[in-house]
Amino acid sequence: MNRALEKYYLSTMYSLEFIIGCPGNIIAAFGYIFCLKKWKSCNIYLFNLTLSDLLFLCTLPILVNSYSRDEEVTEISLCHSNRFLLHANLYSSILFLTAISIDRYMLIKYPFREHFLQKTKTALIVSVILWVGVILELLPLVSFLESPDSIPSCRDYASSGNPEKNLIYSLFLTVFGFLVPLVVMCCFYVKIILFLTNRREQLSSPLTLEKPLTLVVITMVIFSLLFTPYHVMRNVRLASRIPALNVSVCTKDVINTIYILTRPIAFLNSAINPVFYFLMGDHFRELLVAKIRGLFGRLTTTSSQAVNQEASPSGRQSREERS
Numbered sequence: 001m002n003r004a005l006e007k008y009y010l011s012t013m014y015s016l017e018f019i020i021g022c023p024g025n026i027i028a029a030f031g032y033i034f035c036l037k038k039w040k041s042c043n044i045y046l047f048n049l050t051l052s053d054l055l056f057l058c059t060l061p062i063l064v065n066s067y068s069r070d071e072e073v074t075e076i077s078l079c080h081s082n083r084f085l086l087h088a089n090l091y092s093s094i095l096f097l098t099a100i101s102i103d104r105y106m107l108i109k110y111p112f113r114e115h116f117l118q119k120t121k122t123a124l125i126v127s128v129i130l131w132v133g134v135i136l137e138l139l140p141l142v143s144f145l146e147s148p149d150s151i152p153s154c155r156d157y158a159s160s161g162n163p164e165k166n167l168i169y170s171l172f173l174t175v176f177g178f179l180v181p182l183v184v185m186c187c188f189y190v191k192i193i194l195f196l197t198n199r200r201e202q203l204s205s206p207l208t209l210e211k212p213l214t215l216v217v218i219t220m221v222i223f224s225l226l227f228t229p230y231h232v233m234r235n236v237r238l239a240s241r242i243p244a245l246n247v248s249v250c251t252k253d254v255i256n257t258i259y260i261l262t263r264p265i266a267f268l269n270s271a272i273n274p275v276f277y278f279l280m281g282d283h284f285r286e287l288l289v290a291k292i293r294g295l296f297g298r299l300t301t302t303s304s305q306a307v308n309q310e311a312s313p314s315g316r317q318s319r320e321e322r323s
Helices: 002-035 041-068 076-109 120-144 163-202 210-240 249-266 269-280 284-311 313-322
Strands: none
Touching: 002 041, 002 249, 002 269, 041 076, 041 120, 041 269, 076 120, 076 163, 076 210, 076 269, 120 163, 163 210, 210 249, 210 269
8 A cells, every 4th residue: 555655646646746836836936036126035945945845846856756757776875865855845835934023023013114023134044044054954854864674775764764853853853843933823814814814803994804814824834734744744653663662563553554645745835835935925927927018029029020021012023032
């Protein structure tokens, strides 16, 4: 069952994430580079989130190839770099989503961006700190990816290495890489909900705030549902491999099956994130649509001019001369 899930389920899910996420993130990246003339703090965090997703998406063809052919990656360095980028995307995404939640709260509280946390320079410094923090946090990961039977192989983190040591490190990642940022993100989103609710009660005008409230709630629910099952089952999977607990083979297989099911779900954020670029970026959607319309307009004008030139007498004369 587990081998079949890896061959058909994981390869299919990762293929869909690559097909859906790659175009959306590439469009978002080019949109930020070519459409935005003035960058704000939220744009910087969203652009870093795009880079994180693109790095992860680049690792998916290797995973899909290995799972679909039912064979492991023979190059260990390639396997380790692949696993490192995969986890780097997971934890950098959580951190940048947390930074975005703080930025959104600061924006509604200080709409004229006079707070120092809303400055572009501050956002750049925070982004660098977050990337350095993720890299330092994941540096020990490579040493925990060794095969438990000393045979060179490319296995996922929860199925490799010493289960007792790996569980300690996994709990560290779960607490400091996932739970702490998630709690901070949820706290600021709750503060946004309370602020918008109070504002709606105070306003006498019929200004509707249901859309931002709905967006905040959906953001919290979606990313809590995506990240939580994976972290829970990764720790359970590692604990089930500890010999001292005497977990039966059947129970181990069931735990591993559930763990396999949660793995691609945790990385669905790479396909979902482009939606937030359009919804949460300051005028990003309007600028991108205007840029695309301008490009299509120039292409249409150029093709029309070419057709008119061919249809003109001078165009016919030049064709006759070429003949």
